[in-house]
Amino acid sequence: xxxxxxxxxxxxxELASMLDREGQEVTILDLDPDAFRRLPAGFGGQxxxxxxxxxxxxxxxxxxxxxxxxxVTQGDNRNVMAAQMAKHIFGVPRVxxxxxxxxxxxxxxxxxxxxxxxxxVGARLLKxxxxxxxxxxxxxx
Amino acid sequence: MTALGACEEVDLALDFNTIQIRExxxxxxxxxxxxDALALACFLAxxxxxxxxxxxxxxxxxxxxxxxxxxxxxxxxxEILARAExxxxxxxxxxxxxxxxxxxxxxxxVDEAIERGVDGILAGMEYxxxxxxxxxxxxxxxxxxxxxCQVIICRSAxxxxxx
Amino acid sequence: MYIIVVGGxxxxxxxxxxxVEEGHEVLVIEKDKLKADRIAEELGDISLWGDGCEASTxxxxxxxRAEMVIAVTGDDEDNLxxxxxxxxxxxxxxxxxxxxxxxxxxxxxxxxxxxxxxATAAILAQIEQEIxxxxxxxxxxxxxxxxxxxxxKVPMNAAxxxxxxxxxxxxxxxxVALVIDKEGEPRVPNTDTVMQGGDEVVAVTRTENEDAxxxxxxxxxxxxxxxxxxxxx
Numbered sequence: 001x002x003x004x005x006x007x008x009x010x011x012x013x014e015l016a017s018m019l020d021r022e023g024q025e026v027t028i029l030d031l032d033p034d035a036f037r038r039l040p041a042g043f044g045g046q047x048x049x050x051x052x053x054x055x056x057x058x059x060x061x062x063x064x065x066x067x068x069x070x071x072v073t074q075g076d077n078r079n080v081m082a083a084q085m086a087k088h089i090f091g092v093p094r095v096x097x098x099x100x101x102x103x104x105x106x107x108x109x110x111x112x113x114x115x116x117x118x119x120x121v122g123a124r125l126l127k128x129x130x131x132x133x134x135x136x137x138x139x140x141x
Numbered sequence: 142m143t144a145l146g147a148c149e150e151v152d153l154a155l156d157f158n159t160i161q162i163r164e165x166x167x168x169x170x171x172x173x174x175x176x177d178a179l180a181l182a183c184f185l186a187x188x189x190x191x192x193x194x195x196x197x198x199x200x201x202x203x204x205x206x207x208x209x210x211x212x213x214x215x216x217x218x219x220e221i222l223a224r225a226e227x228x229x230x231x232x233x234x235x236x237x238x239x240x241x242x243x244x245x246x247x248x249x250x251v252d253e254a255i256e257r258g259v260d261g262i263l264a265g266m267e268y269x270x271x272x273x274x275x276x277x278x279x280x281x282x283x284x285x286x287x288x289x290c291q292v293i294i295c296r297s298a299x300x301x302x303x304x
Numbered sequence: 305m306y307i308i309v310v311g312g313x314x315x316x317x318x319x320x321x322x323x324v325e326e327g328h329e330v331l332v333i334e335k336d337k338l339k340a341d342r343i344a345e346e347l348g349d350i351s352l353w354g355d356g357c358e359a360s361t362x363x364x365x366x367x368x369r370a371e372m373v374i375a376v377t378g379d380d381e382d383n384l385x386x387x388x389x390x391x392x393x394x395x396x397x398x399x400x401x402x403x404x405x406x407x408x409x410x411x412x413x414x415x416x417x418x419x420x421x422x423a424t425a426a427i428l429a430q431i432e433q434e435i436x437x438x439x440x441x442x443x444x445x446x447x448x449x450x451x452x453x454x455x456x457k458v459p460m461n462a463a464x465x466x467x468x469x470x471x472x473x474x475x476x477x478x479x480v481a482l483v484i485d486k487e488g489e490p491r492v493p494n495t496d497t498v499m500q501g502g503d504e505v506v507a508v509t510r511t512e513n514e515d516a517x518x519x520x521x522x523x524x525x526x527x528x529x530x531x532x533x534x535x536x537x
Contacts, residue, residue, distance in 0.1 A: 053381055055407045077357055080388075081381040081411070088414045103359040104385070107393055203331060203352070203366035206306070248349040287345070 004029065004066045004092075006052040006082055007073035011098070011118075013038035015070065020045050027061055030073075052082045058090060068094040076101050083113055162261035162291060163191025166254045168198065168246070168280070171221040174265030178295040179225050182263040183234040191260075195225045195238040196253055198246040207244070215240055247283025254290055261291040268299045305329070308370045308396075310356035310386040311377030312339045315402060319376060321347055331365055357385045359393065367394035376402040384408075387417045450511050453481070456521045460501035463525040470495035474520055475513035482506040 001024050005016050008030035016028045017040045026045030030036065033049045050057035052073065063069060069086035071079045076099045083097035096114045099105040105117035165182040169175040179195060186193045197218035199211050222238040229236040243249035254262050266281050285292055305328050309316050312334030323330045324347060332347075333356035334340040340353035354361035356375070367373070373390040375383035380403055387399035401412055403422040412420045458464060464472050469480055484490045486502040499505075499521075509517045 053408075054405065055411070075381065077379070077381040077385040081384050084384075084415055085411050089411055101358070104357070104389065107359075107389060111388070111392055203364060204368060205366070206369065207329060244349045248344070 001025065001067045002062070002065060003027070003068045003070065004061060004063050004086075006030075006069070006071040007079075008032075008035035008038060008047075009072060009074065010038065012070075012072045015072070016045060017043055027066070029057070029061055053078055053085065055085060055089065058082075058085060063090045063092060066090070066092050068092065068096070070096045072098045076104055080104070080108055080113070083108075087113070160185070161189060162259075163189045164194075164257065164259040164261075165191065166194045166196060166250065166257060166259045166262045167225075168250045168262070168264050168284075169195050169221055169225050170197070171217075171224070172265060172267055174267045174295065174297040176225065176228050176265070177297065178263050178265030178293075179228055179236075180232060181293075181295055183229050183232045183236065185263075187232065187234050193229065193234070193236040194253075194257055194259065195222060195229075195236050196250065197222050197238075197240050198249045199240060199242045200246055201242055201244055203244065207242075211242065215242075245280075245283070247280040247287070250280070250284055251287045251289075254288055259290055261293060262288055263293045263295065266294050266296045268297050305371045306331075306366070306369055307372045307374065308333065308356075308365060308367060308390075310373065310375040310383070311402075312336070312343050312351060313376070313378060315376040317343060317347075319374065320350060324348075324350065333361065333365055357382060357389060359389065362389065362394060367396060370394070370396050372396065372398040372400065374400045374402075378404060380404050380408050384412060384415065384417070387412075388415060391416065451477075451508055452511055452514070453506065453508055454514060454517065456505045456507065456518055458499055458501055458503045458505060458521050459524070461524045462499075462501065462521060463523050464499045464521055465501045465525070467499055468495065469493050469497045469499065472499070472520060474507075475509060475516035478507055478509040478513055478517050480505055480507045 003019055003024055003026050005012050005026065005028045008016070008028050012028060012030070016026050020026045020043055027048065028039070028045060029048045029050055029052050031049070031051055036047050039047070048061045050061070052058065052071065063086055069083070069092040071082045071086070073079055079097050079099060083095050086092040087095045094114070096116065097108070099108060099115050099117055100119050102117045102120045105115045105120065109115045162185060165186055167175070167179045167182045169179060179193070182193045185191070199214045199218055201207055201209055201211065218240045222240065225238060226236060241249045241253060250262065262284055264281060264284060266278065269276055281294060285294070307323055307328050307330050309320050309330060309332045312332045316332055316334070320330050320332045320343065330350050332343050332351045333354055334343065334351060335355055337353050340351045343351035352361070352365055356362065367390055370390070373387060373396045375386040377383055383401040383403070387401045390396040390399050399417055400419045400421065401417045403409055403412060403420045404424070406422045406425040406428070409420050409422060409425070480493055482490050482505070483493045483497060484504040484506070485500060491497070505521055507517060
């Protein structure tokens with residue numbers, strides 16, 4: 001599978017190295033060349049510096065041939081726009097988009113994007129951790 | 142007049158613009174602080190043979206058209222202005238009162254002050270520490286920042302901490 | 305009409321100013337508090353400090369009753385999202401976006417933004433207007449239908465000079481809507497209107513017929529005809 005990841009922050013770099021270890025063909029894009037330091041030493045994928053909401057950049061790094069596109073930059077709006085470009089202009093079959101803001105996340109999910117809100121997921125996981133077993137102070141003695 | 146003469150003969154009171162203001166705008170919102178400010182304005186205006194304009198602003202949310210019918214809010218304003226008139230009555234002074242409908246109270250008050258050409262705005266302000274920190278409301282801040290005329294803020298006393 | 309402008313930079317400021325003068329109810333949403341305050345000071349109580357893509361801010365701003373949203377920030381992605389959320393969540397009937405990168409026009413159109421405005425594209429069009437080899441300027445692409453409104457300048461030596469509009473062979477589904485003479489006087493042509501060199505023609509045509517339409521109006525007359533240019537020395 002050929003995967004393009006936009007945004008080489010902690011999540012982007014982690015995902016890229018996971019997929020790379022599995023033997024997938026990974027391309028990662030970031031505006032800041034410094035961001036690639038987060039990738040592990042043996043990373044075998046391609047790195048590109050550029051703006052992911054520029055059609056020409058997306059085309060140059062091969063989004064047109066990608067099987068999947070994941071967008072995890074810091075800006076929700078940037079992610080939304082890049083995801084929609086990958087889906088509607090480049091016809092990428094699988095596009096996943098991170099949106100922190102839960103309201104925007106729900107809206108774009110309704111509009112047909114595959115979206116993940118770390119805010120919602122994170123809060124839910126924390127809540128589940130709290131509720132895993134009933135506890136109260138002093139109950140154990 | 143020589144500088145020396147001016148120094149010797151000056152009547153100190155003349156330098157206090159505060160005491161000379163005649164036309165005074167008082168925003169009232171029903172709080173005790175705003176009623177206190179109104180009373181103070183009445184004293185000043187009475188002394189200077191001036192006028193007090195009490196205004197209540199009905200703020201219209203942006204979700205509603207500007208000329209939306211807000212009769213319930215306006216009615217509350219009428220009641221508050223009636224109380225303001227009672228305060229003035231008790232001081233044997235007659236005031237002019239008015240309800241304004243605006244997007245933002247601060248803007249409305251500053252604009253009204255310009256339109257009426259008043260010398261001063263006398264506004265009351267409750268002492269509030271909602272999150273443990275002293276906070277000044279946005280309306281008072283806006284008035285202080287933008288009014289052309291003199292502004293006098295009359296802050297209520299801080300509640301004495303657990304005496 | 306209640307119009308919300310997202311972005312209070314230079315474009316947003318002057319746009320709001322004009323709209324207010326035209327008698328519209330206007331609100332400018334600006335992220336930068338200093339800019340938002342300056343607009344309030346200079347244009348009156350028509351600015352709101354906040355993020356024009358944030359649903360709670362949009363709710364408070366009254367997007368629900370806005371008849372038009374115009375997003376003019378310096379970032380295309382913010383303009384796109386502001387317009388999309390305005391349409392999808394608040395059912396705003398009309399959304400206009402400023403585009404900074406003209407290449408983004410395609411994606412905006414595909415995603416349902418009614419109108420896009422690009423300073424870059426406008427300047428390019430002006431430059432193209434100066435280049436004689438391509439005297440056709442697309443003015444507006446009409447949504448769906450593949451039709452567009454174009455402007456063609458008739459060269460002094462064009463074959464159509466001196467001919468009636470009715471006698472000019474136009475490509476299919478094309479119609480001349482307006483003829484603007486050299487003095488800048490526009491008139492709606494009838495079949496007897498005679499073309500003059502230097503006229504500007506505003507026409508509706510199909511996108512694929514752009515070139516045919518252009519050559520209909522710009523091809524040079526066969527040599528020896530009455531073109532005013534030929535003064536053989």
